[in-house]
Every structure is written in C-alpha cells, then in structure tokens.
Amino acid sequence: MEHVFFKPWIGKNYQNGGIFKKKILVLGESHYCGNENCNGKCGVRDFPDGGCEDFTYDRVMDYLNGSTGRWTNTFRKFERSLVNRETTMEDSNEIWQSLAFFNFLQVAMTETRTAGTDEDYKEGQTAFLEVINELHPDLIIVWGVGRLYDNLPNEDWIKGEPLVVDGYNVKNGYYQLKNGKKSRVIAVYHPSTSRGYSWDWWHKVIATQL
Ligand SMILES: [Zn+2]
Numbered sequence: 001m002e003h004v005f006f007k008p009w010i011g012k013n014y015q016n017g018g019i020f021k022k023k024i025l026v027l028g029e030s031h032y033c034g035n036e037n038c039n040g041k042c043g044v045r046d047f048p049d050g051g052c053e054d055f056t057y058d059r060v061m062d063y064l065n066g067s068t069g070r071w072t073n074t075f076r077k078f079e080r081s082l083v084n085r086e087t088t089m090e091d092s093n094e095i096w097q098s099l100a101f102f103n104f105l106q107v108a109m110t111e112t113r114t115a116g117t118d119e120d121y122k123e124g125q126t127a128f129l130e131v132i133n134e135l136h137p138d139l140i141i142v143w144g145v146g147r148l149y150d151n152l153p154n155e156d157w158i159k160g161e162p163l164v165v166d167g168y169n170v171k172n173g174y175y176q177l178k179n180g181k182k183s184r185v186i187a188v189y190h191p192s193t194s195r196g197y198s199w200d201w202w203h204k205v206i207a208t209q210l
Pocket of ligand 1: 033038041051052
C-alpha cells in the first residue's frame with residue numbers, strides 16, 4: 001500500500017468476517033489532526049516519512065477505550081446502524097474488531113479546510129484502490145452520498161442495479177478487484193451529518209447487504 005499514509009484500522013476479526021460473517025470496510029473521507037507538530041499538514045506530501053500514520057487506528061482505540069472526542073458520536077451512531085440496537089462498550093469492541101476502517105484522503109484536514117483539493121482526491125483514489133486490493137472486502141460502506149461518493153475512482157467500478165429502500169434510492173455498485181473478486185459498495189449519509197443520521201433507518205439500508 002505504497003500510496004497510503006493513514007493506515008487503515010483492521011479489526012482483529014476482520015479477516016474472518018467477525019460478527020457480520022463478512023469482511024466489511026468502512027470508508028470515511030478525512031480526519032482532523034490536532035497535533036501541533038503537524039500544523040494541520042500531516043499526510044502523504046508534507047510528512048512522507050511518517051508522523052500521524054496511525055491516526056485512524058489510534059482514534060478507534062481511543063473510542064474503544066472510552067475516551068471521547070469529535071469522533072465519538074459518529075462511531076456510535078454508525079455501529080448502531082450495523083446491529084440495529086443501542087450498543088454497550090462491549091458491543092462497540094465486538095463490532096469494531098470485526099471491521100476495517102479507512103479514511104480516503106491522505107492529507108489531514110483542519111478547521112478551516114474541510115474538503116480536499118482535486119489533487120488530494122486523486123491521491124485518495126490511488127490509496128483506496130490499493131487498500132481494497134489488499135483487504136478484499138465483501139462490502140464497502142461509504143460515509144457520505146455526496147462529495148466522497150462522487151470522488152470514488154471510476155477505474156474498476158461497476159454500476160449497481162437500482163436499490164430502493166422506503167422509496168429512497170441507495171447509491172451502490174461494485175469494485176472489480178485484481179484477484180477477480182467483486183466488492184459490493186453502498187453509500188450512507190455521513191453518520192456525523194447535521195441533518196441527522198437515524199441509525200434505525202440506515203440499518204434498513206445496510207441490512208439489505210448483510
Ligand atoms: Zn498530524
């Protein structure tokens with residue numbers, strides 16, 4: 001994964017499918033780095049030799065260890081939409097140890113910079129294709145039906161058949177992996193969305209793939 005700076009979280013049970021009996025890769029867009037040393041610039045271009053490459057892993061571990069941050073509600077709402085119930089710390093651990101999680105953009109965002117540049121998304125596409133060809137997910141759940149979804153690579157993409165849940169058209173498709181496998185892709189609202197991410201409703205969408 002030579003173009004990957006922010007290494008994916010790979011739960012201990014991801015490879016055997018864990019509680020979902022399926023390899024699920026969750027795709028976020030970017031992360032905010034609050035580390036003063038990076039000055040909001042960590043990533044593939046400014047720190048090619050490393051620095052915050054374990055950021056994603058550390059945030060998931062923080063969450064599972066009970067520390068709170070801007071990611072807490074996002075992780076919690078999302079995990080509930082997978083299992084369709086309120087979750088305990090123990091549930092969270094079981095769920096995230098069954099998942100892989102990757103942030104698409106390979107440069108950090110700051111408070112004043114919340115979307116990537118065209119170059120950032122291009123780099124993200126290369127990194128993303130490397131990650132899916134390494135992790136061979138059965139299902140990729142994309143956080144966001146807008147910007148991130150629209151910036152997924154066209155390469156190796158297969159458009160899905162219409163998938164309608166409660167009258168809502170779920171964005172979906174597949175990636176053709178180099179080993180011959182197809183990875184299913186669906187997009188959900190970003191769980192942190194200000195419009196509200198209703199986990200019981202999104203469970204209906206995710207359940208069509210479980
Ligand atoms: Zn950083």
